[in-house]
Amino acid sequence: xxxxxxxxxxxxxxxxxxxxxxxxxxxxxxxxxxxxxxxxxxxxxxxxxxxxxxxxxxxxxxxxxxxxxxxxxxxxxxxxxxxxxxxxxxxxxxxxxxxxxxxx
Amino acid sequence: xxxxxxxxxxxxxxxxxxxxxxxxxxxxxxxxxxxxxxxxxxxxxxxxxxxxxxxxxxxxxxxxxxxxxxxxxxxxxxxxxxxxxxxxxxxxxxxxxxxxxxxxxxxxxxxxxxxxxxxxxxxxxxxxxxxxxxxxxxxxxxxxxxxxxxxxxxxxxxxxxxxxxxxx
Numbered sequence: 001x002x003x004x005x006x007x008x009x010x011x012x013x014x015x016x017x018x019x020x021x022x023x024x025x026x027x028x029x030x031x032x033x034x035x036x037x038x039x040x041x042x043x044x045x046x047x048x049x050x051x052x053x054x055x056x057x058x059x060x061x062x063x064x065x066x067x068x069x070x071x072x073x074x075x076x077x078x079x080x081x082x083x084x085x086x087x088x089x090x091x092x093x094x095x096x097x098x099x100x101x102x103x104x
Numbered sequence: 105x106x107x108x109x110x111x112x113x114x115x116x117x118x119x120x121x122x123x124x125x126x127x128x129x130x131x132x133x134x135x136x137x138x139x140x141x142x143x144x145x146x147x148x149x150x151x152x153x154x155x156x157x158x159x160x161x162x163x164x165x166x167x168x169x170x171x172x173x174x175x176x177x178x179x180x181x182x183x184x185x186x187x188x189x190x191x192x193x194x195x196x197x198x199x200x201x202x203x204x205x206x207x208x209x210x211x212x213x214x215x216x217x218x219x220x221x222x223x224x225x226x227x228x229x230x231x232x233x234x235x236x237x238x239x240x241x242x243x244x245x246x247x248x249x250x251x252x253x254x255x256x257x258x259x260x261x262x263x264x265x266x267x268x269x270x271x272x
Contacts, residue, residue: 004106004109005216005219006211006212006216006217007109007113008146008150009211009216010208010211010212011113011116011117011146013204013207013208013211014117014204015116015117015120015139016203016204016207017200017201017203017204017207018117018120018121018124018200019120019124020196020199020200020203021124021196021197021199021200021201022123022124022125023196024192024193024195024196024197024199024200025189025192025193025196025197026124026189027189028129030129030171030174030175030178031123031124031129031132033171034123034124034132034133034136034171035124037136037163037167038120038123038124038139041139041140041143041163044143044155044159045143045146045147048146048147048150048152048155049150051150051152051225052150052151052152052225053219058225060231060232060235062152063152063154063155063232064232064235064236064240064243066147066152066155067154067155067158067232068243068247070155070158070159070162070163071162071247071250071251072247072250073162073167074162074166074167074251075250075251075254075255076254077167077170077171078170078254078255078258079254079257079258079261081170081171081173081174081258081262082257082258082259082261082262083261084174084178085174085177085178085261085262086261086262088177088178089264094178
């Protein structure tokens with residue numbers, strides 16, 4: 001029987017593209033950050049799926065990589081939201097179309 | 105493909121769509137919770153129990169709450185007066201759809217489709233701990249340092265400035 005690896009990969013690709021669409025189209029900086037989190041989660045799902053259906057799954061590499069990736073994502077979310085709150089305090093807006101003073 | 109996978113995938117994708125495309129930001133943040141919980145259940149289904157519980161603790165417990173706090177602190181709970189999407193929204197959607205078509209085509213045409221079903225791996229917590237303390241001790245220390253730096257950095261960035269420094 002074939003493994004259902006491709007189902008997990010398709011789901012992960014779909015999640016990644018939903019996150020990408022949100023990050024590229026939404027105007028609110030917080031929702032852009034949420035989109036990035038969704039993309040990171042899709043990557044984690046790929047790590048776990050490949051680890052589960054790989055012949056060398058005794059080595060636990062995929063699990064540990066996913067754990068480290070979750071840690072990095074937590075740090076990224078904390079710093080990103082702190083930056084958004086700091087920007088909001090200065091400009092009273094989280095609208096990305098208005099935060100363009102560094103545009104050349 | 106099992107019924108469980110279908111249910112979890114539907115829940116996850118529906119939550120992700122809601123999180124990305126609702127107008128009210130609080131609804132977006134609440135839609136994240138089923139997405140993260142569904143992903144945690146998928147990890148459990150894939151025999152990665154530890155990662156599944158870490159996902160629940162970190163994402164459902166911390167990141168989702170953090171996002172709700174950020175939305176409330178920035179008055180994002182009021183529905184936006186103007187459009188919620190940017191002027192170039194069609195380009196973003198087009199890029200995402202093209203990316204998905206390319207990825208799905210690659211997955212469906214690759215050798216992955218014919219990989220045989222393998223025996224279930226059994227990663228015990230003890231083995232994960234052993235690995236973390238032996239082969240992965242340097243990455244563990246580095247990520248501890250990174251998390252400390254990120255915590256201090258987040259507090260410093262978000263800290264209220266002195267009123268007299270502001271000048272306004």
